[in-house]
Amino acid sequence: MIRNAQFVVSNTDPKKCPKPDRAEIAFIGRSNVGKSSLINMLTGVKELAKTSQKPGKTQLINHFMIDDRWYLVDLPGYGFAKVSKDTKDKWEKMISSYLTGRDNLCGVFVLIDSRLEPQKIDLEFLNWCGEEGVPFVVVFTKADKQSKTQTDKNVKAFLNKMEDIFGDIPDYFVTSAEKGSGKDEVLQFVDELISEYESERTN
Numbered sequence: 776m777i778r779n780a781q782f783v784v785s786n787t788d789p790k791k792c793p794k795p796d797r798a799e800i801a802f803i804g805r806s807n808v809g810k811s812s813l814i815n816m817l818t819g820v821k822e823l824a825k826t827s828q829k830p831g832k833t834q835l836i837n838h839f840m841i842d843d844r845w846y847l848v849d850l851p852g853y854g855f856a857k858v859s860k861d862t863k864d865k866w867e868k869m870i871s872s873y874l875t876g877r878d879n880l881c882g883v884f885v886l887i888d889s890r891l892e893p894q895k896i897d898l899e900f901l902n903w904c905g906e907e908g909v910p911f912v913v914v915f916t917k918a919d920k921q922s923k924t925q926t927d928k929n930v931k932a933f934l935n936k937m938e939d940i941f942g943d944i945p946d947y948f949v950t951s952a953e954k955g956s957g958k959d960e961v962l963q964f965v966d967e968l969i970s971e972y973e974s975e976r977t978n
């Protein structure tokens with residue numbers, strides 16, 4: 776359970792992010808996949824992270840302080856078609872330097888739309904994370920949008936692709952921000968990552 780969640784700061788420059796003095800967990804995924812909605816669902820604060828029906832809402836690296844203990848980070852989405860090459864390049868630079876340079880980052884939750892068949896852009900991004908040693912888990916979103924059978928089918932297809940790429944299946948969660956499903960499982964995992972980070976720091 777998250778008891779307290781507060782917005783701290785937004786940045787374009789990863790170097791200006793808050794002092795990395797505590798555990799940090801980030802959320803990323805294709806534009807409109809439901810990152811901000813999931814963050815609101817997990818924290819129980821309805822409009823903590825700004826959401827929109829229009830893709831490309833989140834443009835900055837947004838830090839939130841959770842229970843005075845860890846940072847939660849909402850990142851802008853990738854794969855939004857209606858942006859210039861220049862904007863895409865800037866995004867890539869900002870996100871790659873954040874993800875590879877943030878010392879206190881203990882986990883990156885990569886969100887995947889459970890309505891879709893495996894998307895090249897998601898697989899490429901996960902592959903990049905693997906190559907760079909970015910510690911990721913997969914979160915399927917919007918499970919309420921179709922039947923459980925269809926969700927299971929899409930999840931399975933995606934995991935099969937991941938197995939082809941990595942030789943094994945990553946940790947994953949199936950969620951709906953609308954229904955609140957998957958909340959306990961995701962928060963339990965977050966807690967494990969943070970506790971691990973904290974015990975490594977004190978030892």
Ligand SMILES: Nc1nc2c(ncn2[C@@H]2O[C@H](COP(=O)(O)OP(=O)(O)OP(=O)(O)O)[C@@H](O)[C@H]2O)c(=O)[nH]1
Nearest residue numbers: 807808809810811812826827831832833852952953
């Ligand atoms: N039915 C349903 N709709 C969802 C769910 N999660 C998000 N949405 C909707 O999907 C749209 C996009 O959600 P956001 O949370 O803003 O997505 P985002 O990934 O933060 O998008 P960007 O910041 O633009 O990259 C909104 O209209 C949400 O209401 C879900 O679990 N179920």
Ligand SMILES: [Mg+2]
Nearest residue numbers: 810811832833
């Ligand atoms: Mg967003």
